[in-house]
Amino acid sequence: MRGFSLNQATTKHWPLDDLVAGCVDAGVTAVGLWREEVTDYGTEKAGSLVRDAGLTVSSLCRGGFFHEADWYDENRRAIEQAAALGTDTLVLVSGGLPGKSRDLDGARRHVGDAIGALVPDAQAAGVRLAIEPLHPMFCSDRCVVATLGQALDIAAPYPASAVGVVIDTYHLWWDDTVWDGIARAGREGRIASFQLADWITPLPSGVLLGRGLPGTGSVDMRRFARAVREAGYDGHVEVEVFHEEVWSRPGAEVLAEALSGYEAAVS
Amino acid sequence: MRGFSLNQATTKHWPLDDLVAGCVDAGVTAVGLWREEVTDYGTEKAGSLVRDAGLTVSSLCRGGFFHEADWYDENRRAIEQAAALGTDTLVLVSGGLPGKSRDLDGARRHVGDAIGALVPDAQAAGVRLAIEPLHPMFCSDRCVVATLGQALDIAAPYPASAVGVVIDTYHLWWDDTVWDGIARAGREGRIASFQLADWITPLPSGVLLGRGLPGTGSVDMRRFARAVREAGYDGHVEVEVFHEEVWSRPGAEVLAEALSGYEAAVS
Numbered sequence: 465m466r467g468f469s470l471n472q473a474t475t476k477h478w479p480l481d482d483l484v485a486g487c488v489d490a491g492v493t494a495v496g497l498w499r500e501e502v503t504d505y506g507t508e509k510a511g512s513l514v515r516d517a518g519l520t521v522s523s524l525c526r527g528g529f530f531h532e533a534d535w536y537d538e539n540r541r542a543i544e545q546a547a548a549l550g551t552d553t554l555v556l557v558s559g560g561l562p563g564k565s566r567d568l569d570g571a572r573r574h575v576g577d578a579i580g581a582l583v584p585d586a587q588a589a590g591v592r593l594a595i596e597p598l599h600p601m602f603c604s605d606r607c608v609v610a611t612l613g614q615a616l617d618i619a620a621p622y623p624a625s626a627v628g629v630v631i632d633t634y635h636l637w638w639d640d641t642v643w644d645g646i647a648r649a650g651r652e653g654r655i656a657s658f659q660l661a662d663w664i665t666p667l668p669s670g671v672l673l674g675r676g677l678p679g680t681g682s683v684d685m686r687r688f689a690r691a692v693r694e695a696g697y698d699g700h701v702e703v704e705v706f707h708e709e710v711w712s713r714p715g716a717e718v719l720a721e722a723l724s725g726y727e728a729a730v731s
Numbered sequence: 732m733r734g735f736s737l738n739q740a741t742t743k744h745w746p747l748d749d750l751v752a753g754c755v756d757a758g759v760t761a762v763g764l765w766r767e768e769v770t771d772y773g774t775e776k777a778g779s780l781v782r783d784a785g786l787t788v789s790s791l792c793r794g795g796f797f798h799e800a801d802w803y804d805e806n807r808r809a810i811e812q813a814a815a816l817g818t819d820t821l822v823l824v825s826g827g828l829p830g831k832s833r834d835l836d837g838a839r840r841h842v843g844d845a846i847g848a849l850v851p852d853a854q855a856a857g858v859r860l861a862i863e864p865l866h867p868m869f870c871s872d873r874c875v876v877a878t879l880g881q882a883l884d885i886a887a888p889y890p891a892s893a894v895g896v897v898i899d900t901y902h903l904w905w906d907d908t909v910w911d912g913i914a915r916a917g918r919e920g921r922i923a924s925f926q927l928a929d930w931i932t933p934l935p936s937g938v939l940l941g942r943g944l945p946g947t948g949s950v951d952m953r954r955f956a957r958a959v960r961e962a963g964y965d966g967h968v969e970v971e972v973f974h975e976e977v978w979s980r981p982g983a984e985v986l987a988e989a990l991s992g993y994e995a996a997v998s
Contacts, residue, residue: 561949566949566950566951567951568904568905568907568949568951569907572907599867599868600866600867600868600905600906601866601867601868601934601938603904603905603930603949604905604930604932604948604949605932605933610905610906610907611907614907637835637870638835638867638870638871638877639867639877640835640836640839640877640878640881663870663871665871665872666872666936666937666938667868667934667936667937667938668936669933669934669935669936670933670934671868671933671934671938681871682828682833682835682870682871683833684833684834684835
């Protein structure tokens, strides 16, 4: 694998200039960026900052949210933004059930159709759409794609160079079919991104900001890293943690812990 | 199906005497009971109360928690208690990872072994062990059995008369393999209990007390009821909701809403 990447969400309140300088200081060569932060900073300016520091952008989070009315235009903008930042990977979180719908099958079909509609734009921009299955606790309001198998089935009709999947330990660790899924994703050439976060309890209200740094929770990180490597993945390994307590600490300190969590996982 | 049953957890603060009287008043003929409440009331006394009122005990919750050191003795007591209450169904929630373990496969194997160890006791008592898969958000701390398929695989080595599974809409609704799983459970004669609760967001801190009464959330209850009926299930349908706001309301009012949620589901 190509080594560690700091996903910007892990150090959410670290200003981008400081984050880039901190990565360079720590010998880190890649970052995963988020659209909101990049847009606030200025996309062109962010691209230059990162490039001038010699960093690779391993992914841009996130497109998707296909339950929203403006999904098509919004995702086209996300593809353009990824291209402008020089990353080949746009992470897609599919979105949940629209309105008060209970039609989960229908929502999943719509995700497949929406991705199909975006493939030509993504190919033209040289950006790969990376479908991220989220933990089933996000199924109603954030991501109807709840397993790796589902993500692979949705990706299947499209070229692997255009549509891949994200393997995030936090979302998939509970699933006993995930090991076969990772092997399948490797065979099909679909692994677009590999992200580490740990499962810790109790979950906070709303459950979004409950992730632990790798090594602090229930996930067998080494098994995941081995499975993804054996599946032939040679990209970056992002650490992507959302947690208020982690966010409240100095960026460089969190970066150091993220890095050592990564090292323990891949050792 | 044999009709509605009020699971006691839905009206947690309703004293058992009042709950039984309330069920009789409402024409409800079955209740699901919980060990703690029954033990506090007195098991023999609770059994007489319910029997004298003409109510069936559709299930006793819960045995399991196999990650705890005293699981064997505790589950034998649970089996005895179920028999004393005159119910043929003991719901098992498997328990989570022991201590700081990350060995999820090992924990799942242990659940299978533990159930195997209890089968003779259950058969002798005329009580069926009903494995309940819980939502994957409970995987680390409450239930390593996260899908219906897993529950069926764990049950497979044992006679269907001794080991069955629980189908609870709240825990399984996100899973696109659940429809095949319900059909399989029917073919294998494993459906021991069917419970209704709805998925509502945002989830509260700790996520345990976040369930909605049937009809208030994202779950397609009618599809579940149809699938379970078509799988040949002819037992009771319990409404089992854990929610602080629901618990704060008068029992009879909650019972009426649970009953109309059930009726909408099975209509």
